[in-house]
Amino acid sequence: MTAAPLEGLARRPVVAAPMAGGVSTPELAAAAGDAGGLGFLAGGYRTAAELAGDIAKTRALTSAPFGVNLFVPGDDRPEPEALRAYAERISSDADLAGVTLGEPRADDDDWAAKFDGLLADPVPVVSFTFGCPTAERIAALRERGSRVWVTVTTPDEALAADAAGADALVVQGSEAGGHRAGFPAGGPEEGGEIGLLPLIALVRTVSGLPLVAAGGIMRDAAVAAVRSAGAGAAQAGTAFLLAPEAGTHPVHRAALRRPGRTALTRAFTGKPARGLVNEFMRRHSAYAPIAYPHIHHMTRPLRAAAGKAGDPDAMSLWAGQGFRLAEERPAAEIVERLSP
Ligand SMILES: Cc1cc2nc3c(=O)[nH]c(=O)nc-3n(C[C@H](O)[C@H](O)[C@H](O)COP(=O)(O)O)c2cc1C
Structure with a gap:
């Protein structure tokens, strides 16, 4: 036992x-x-x-x-209105990055x-x-x-x-x-x-x-x-x-080496996750609905563009408190x- x-x-x-x-x-x-x-x-x-x-x-x-x-x-069934409101909230981030938000779907x-x-x-x-x-x-x-x-x-x-x-x-x-x-x-x-x-x-x-x-x-x-x-x-x-064998994104690696703090957020995926606090989290964490994987799909193009552009402020930078x-x-x- x-x-x-x-x-x-x-x-x-x-x-x-x-x-x-x-x-x-x-x-x-x-x-x-x-x-x-x-x-x-x-x-x-x-x-x-x-x-x-x-x-x-x-x-x-x-x-x-x-x-x-x-x-x-899971079985999150977010209200379409809540998804629409969140999409509207983060639309300026998408415009700035030059991407269209993904479809907020279940899978x-x-x-x-x-x-x-x-x-x-x-x-x-x-x-x-x-x-x-x-x-x-x-x-x-x-x-x-x-x-x-x-x-x-x-x-x-x-x-x-x-x-x-x-x-x-x-x-x-x-x-x-x-x-x-x-x-x-x-x-x-x-x-x-x-x-x-x-x-x-x-x-x-x-x-x-x-x-x-x-x-x-x-x-x-x-x-x-x-x-x-x-x-x-x-x-x-x-x-x-930070191990060389890990597939950690270079922007994520660099962020881990800087001073900062972590917090829980639903802003990137619609499910609480702990990551390094960045601009996207600061602006949207209070508003993200419980909606996984809908929000994950919605923010995916934004996160991908941020990764390509080397912008740590619009990517999920998952990390624990230590x-x-x-x-x-x-x-x-x-x-x-x-x-x-
Ligand atoms: C970048 C990252 C991705 C993770 N992905 C998964 C995952 O796919 N499945 C899972 O069970 N846990 C996942 N976790 C959570 C870990 O299994 C584990 O609970 C966590 O890393 C322990 O806390 P620590 O990061 O402080 O060591 C992930 C954690 C991190 C940091």
């Missing part, structure tokens, strides 16, 4: 977090695995074919086990095809964010030998993931960079977010599953802290953003820096 989540998978209690948007490359996953941690591929925003290609490439680079992460489709991120791909060609670990798959889907993956991890941000989500048959829980504290992993109906509203240490303790009161702690973990001492708090391993994202401690080092050294 309380077996270490990485038993048989990694020598060190360190997981290189899945980071969608091109950050988690096969090279990063392989380097983390070769260094004795557990690497991850991010399935989010990839097609099923692209993900299959990433898996093949990772296998060619390493014999170490690795995980694959998928976004569970399921190619969920079924990616899931079926993982059944047909299993990997050692499959982790989920933004929700919990059904008990049937979790059982199907486990029958094929994959361990199933579900990311949770509250004790209620932990209870639901435990009941659905997860092997382990990734507990994501509010310090974490990137999107909040909360389930569609279960996550706390912005401002009610739970920090990692209380979350580990709270989840421990409702579930005996092995825990992987995520959020603000940048050094070995923090890994030791979450382990003594009750987690078996740590999942770090921001700590790897970003000032991120170092430009090979992933293997970062795994070592994180190992207690």
Whole structure:
């Protein structure tokens, strides 16, 4: 019941977090695995074919086990009027960048095809964010030998993931960079977010599953802290953003090296995510509706143009609260820096 989540998978209690948007490359996953941690591929925003290609490439680079992460489709149903109002609000940004805003549509991120791909060609670990798959889907993956991890941000989500048959829980504290992993109906509203240490303790009161702690973990001492708090391993994202193996955009890399602060925002995607505070966030965070992935599609051309133009003020610059401690080092050294 309380077996270490990485038993048989990694020598060190360190997981290189899945980071969608091109950050988690096969090279990063392989380097983390070769260094004795557990690497991850991010399935989010990839097609099923692209993900299959990433898996093949990772296998060619390493014999170490690795995980694959998928976004569970949500059920946001924003009012068309709220989407129109937000589009109007950010239209001057689009005009300035010389782009047309994207269509604010729903989609399921190619969920079924990616899931079926993982059944047909299993990997050692499959982790989920933004929700919990059904008990049937979790059982199907486990029958094929994959361990199933579900990311949770509250004790209620932990209870639901435990009941659905997860092997382990990734507990994501509010310090974490990137999107909040909360389930569609279960996550706390912005401002009610739970920090990692209380979350580990709270989840421990409702579930005996092995825990992987995520959020603000940048050094070995923090890994030791979450382990003594009750987690078996740590999942770090921001700590790897400056590694040469990561696919982090150059504008994002440069922003991480400057002083600044992080905040949660829905401005870029319609779902709360933690990133470096920039002009777009400052101007629009208060107005963005709950509308994922609608707002993600709406702002995509704007973010892409900002990336090309080298403008950090209109891109999403996801980062956790510990970003000032991120170092430009090979992933293997970062795994070592994180190992207690
Ligand atoms: C750039 C970036 C992209 C991320 N993408 C994903 C993702 O695709 N799937 C996921 O489960 N978590 C994602 N996360 C969250 C991480 O899994 C993890 O919870 C977080 O990085 C931990 O906090 P830290 O960044 O302070 O280490 C992302 C985080 C960052 C910084």
